[in-house]
Amino acid sequence: MDDEEGARGRRRRATPTKGDLRERAILDAAERQLAADGYDAMTVATIAQAAGITRGALYFYFGSKNEVLAALVERTVTRLRAEIDGTDDGVAPEDAVRQGIAWTARMWREHGTVMRAAVELSPSVPAVEQLWRSTVVALADTMRGVAERAGVPHGPGPHDAAAVVAALVWMTERAFYQAAVTGGLVDETAATLAHVWLSTLGLPVGTGSRQGT
Amino acid sequence: MDDEEGARGRRRRATPTKGDLRERAILDAAERQLAADGYDAMTVATIAQAAGITRGALYFYFGSKNEVLAALVERTVTRLRAEIDGTDDGVAPEDAVRQGIAWTARMWREHGTVMRAAVELSPSVPAVEQLWRSTVVALADTMRGVAERAGVPHGPGPHDAAAVVAALVWMTERAFYQAAVTGGLVDETAATLAHVWLSTLGLPVGTGSRQGT
DNA sequence: GACAATAGTCGACACAGTGTCAATTATGTT
DNA sequence: AACATAATTGACACTGTGTCGACTATTGTC
Numbered sequence: 001m002d003d004e005e006g007a008r009g010r011r012r013r014a015t016p017t018k019g020d021l022r023e024r025a026i027l028d029a030a031e032r033q034l035a036a037d038g039y040d041a042m043t044v045a046t047i048a049q050a051a052g053i054t055r056g057a058l059y060f061y062f063g064s065k066n067e068v069l070a071a072l073v074e075r076t077v078t079r080l081r082a083e084i085d086g087t088d089d090g091v092a093p094e095d096a097v098r099q100g101i102a103w104t105a106r107m108w109r110e111h112g113t114v115m116r117a118a119v120e121l122s123p124s125v126p127a128v129e130q131l132w133r134s135t136v137v138a139l140a141d142t143m144r145g146v147a148e149r150a151g152v153p154h155g156p157g158p159h160d161a162a163a164v165v166a167a168l169v170w171m172t173e174r175a176f177y178q179a180a181v182t183g184g185l186v187d188e189t190a191a192t193l194a195h196v197w198l199s200t201l202g203l204p205v206g207t208g209s210r211q212g213t
Numbered sequence: 214m215d216d217e218e219g220a221r222g223r224r225r226r227a228t229p230t231k232g233d234l235r236e237r238a239i240l241d242a243a244e245r246q247l248a249a250d251g252y253d254a255m256t257v258a259t260i261a262q263a264a265g266i267t268r269g270a271l272y273f274y275f276g277s278k279n280e281v282l283a284a285l286v287e288r289t290v291t292r293l294r295a296e297i298d299g300t301d302d303g304v305a306p307e308d309a310v311r312q313g314i315a316w317t318a319r320m321w322r323e324h325g326t327v328m329r330a331a332v333e334l335s336p337s338v339p340a341v342e343q344l345w346r347s348t349v350v351a352l353a354d355t356m357r358g359v360a361e362r363a364g365v366p367h368g369p370g371p372h373d374a375a376a377v378v379a380a381l382v383w384m385t386e387r388a389f390y391q392a393a394v395t396g397g398l399v400d401e402t403a404a405t406l407a408h409v410w411l412s413t414l415g416l417p418v419g420t421g422s423r424q425g426t
Numbered sequence: 427g428a429c430a431a432t433a434g435t436c437g438a439c440a441c442a443g444t445g446t447c448a449a450t451t452a453t454g455t456t
Numbered sequence: 457a458a459c460a461t462a463a464t465t466g467a468c469a470c471t472g473t474g475t476c477g478a479c480t481a482t483t484g485t486c
Contacts, residue, residue, distance in 0.1 A: 022463085040337065043443065057464045059445070123333040123394075124253065158404035167405050170391060171384030178383060181336075191371035192380050200412045235434085256472065270435050272474070 023061050025051045027072050034072075035113040039121065044068075069117070070127035076114040077135050080107055084139060093150035094203040098194055100143055101172065105190045108176045116180050119173070140169040150201045168197055236274050238264040240285050247285075248326040252334070257281075282330070283340035289327040290348050293320055297352060306363035307416040311407055313356055314385065318403045321389045329393050332386070353382040363414045381410055 029050035033042040044065050048058040062068045083103070091099070108115060122129040140162075147161040148154045154161050172193055179189045198205045242263035246255040257278050261271040275281045296316070304312070321328060335342040353375075360374040361367045367374050385406055392402045411418045 044445085045443080053463090054465060055444090056446090056466070060463065063445090065444070120336040158401045159408050163401070163405040164409060167384055167388050167402075167409055170387040171380055171409075174383040174387045175380050188371045188376070189380075192376040195372050196377060196380055196384075196409070196413045199415070200409045202412070257474085258472080266434090267436055268473090269437065269475090273434060276474090278473070 022051065022053065022057075026058060026061060026068060027075060030068050030072050031114060034117050039117060066125045066127070069121060069125060070131065072114060073118045073121075073128050073131050076111050077118070077131050079111065080135060081138070083107075084142065093146050093201065094198060096146040096149075097143070097197045097201065097203065100139070100146070101190050101194050101197065104139070104172055104176060105186050108180060109186060112180050116177060119177050136169055136173060140165050143169060147201050150203055152201055164200060168200060171196065235264065235266065235270075239271060239274055239281060240288060243281050243285050244327060247330050252330060279338045279340065282334060282338060283344065285327060286331045286334075286341050286344050289324050290331070290344050292324065293348060294351070296320075297355065306359050306414065307411060309359045309362075310356070310410045310414065310416065313352070313359070314403050314407050314410065317352075317385055317389060318399050321393060322399060325393050329390060332390050349382055349386060353378050356382060360414050363416055365414055377413060381413060384409065 026047060029047050030042065033046060033050065044055050044058060047065075047068065048055045051058070058068075062071065118128055118132040122132050144154075144161045144165045147165050152161040152164060153159065157163070175189050175193055176186070178184060179186050195205060197203075239260060242260050243255065246259060246263065257268050257271060260278075260281065261268045264271070271281075275284065331341055331345040335345050357367075357374045357378045360378050365374040365377060366372065370376070388402050388406055389399070391397060392399050408418060410416075
């Protein structure tokens, strides 16, 4: 549990062929077991078996169990990143906020298991922590722009756009995570989050969902 | 890793004497190691050694490593609970909000290590999860009252006091946790949180800290 | 002050999971 | 065919958890 990366270069080559299928098979097996049985029940042995190889062979592809996890998170995070850009263009700030929340909700729906694992494993797996934090930060950066367009000051200080948006983004992460864990309703959560976001940024709250309060 | 409680009753008695000192010594040792070396480095062997006994003896007091952790979290959570009540009386909602945040900040300062451990271990240790969640919920319940006094509707729905306050409380937990992990400034965090809370609940933001914006 | 009864302690054991490695077998390549 | 290298295996070493029977205080009781 010390070298998470060094073992890699020592083995695999570039220009892959069949091994890449195995690598994907390993990640797929890991993702499936993560969803079905959770992290603890998912051992190197069970992953290897589900991927059709033995434990020893798995260590040819990944240097450790955590490296498998990190690769899995990376795969998912890459997919998230691919979508995060095509979101806000020139829309009004309040719509950009709603879109951002809707997007996040969709990501949690589609990639919930891995995202949940990323949250839970961040404290103990540095590579995962880095991946996840950088993703959250990237989203926060986008939203900071929106907040500043909405008139939130951008100077340094506890009330500036960066600080406020950071708090809101972590709130969003936590709220959807809670929904994923407790089986809460994602739509209700999204509505509540939109309310908090808009109120905090000083934007009109009324519009959006067609339900009067 | 299946029975977290059954082993207990099978051993310890009521009316304690010397064993209770050992029990406390174990928890103290665990807390110290948690702060110094982190969860992974803290094994049953090291705890026992620091408490002046062998592994075998430790299992006389606690049924498992997780039970030690749970007891430690419980001890801390009990201390938190003891203080959570004497907070708001008839003060104005905005002051109640500021007090709540200030109180939380102080708790993180004083009991940061165990609280951090509670957050990180919740996903994998059901007993800790329950302890921590119920504490958060208790705080949320108090703040829900404040929110309703401030005029936030209390009917069921995504915009009611309960839902909004839940989101805000989890935001607060996450923000202070992040500060604890990254070594961020607790005061700045508290100021940002106060801003979000007050904006969301429709309360005056200006007063409180003596620093103009 | 013998003598139970019970609290407390120890060390050896069994077990599960991770990671390592030399040896072996597939899979191209020229 | 032979050669390199990709891929795989099974056995091994190690660490950590939890169990258990035997052994040692400690304390009350007659």
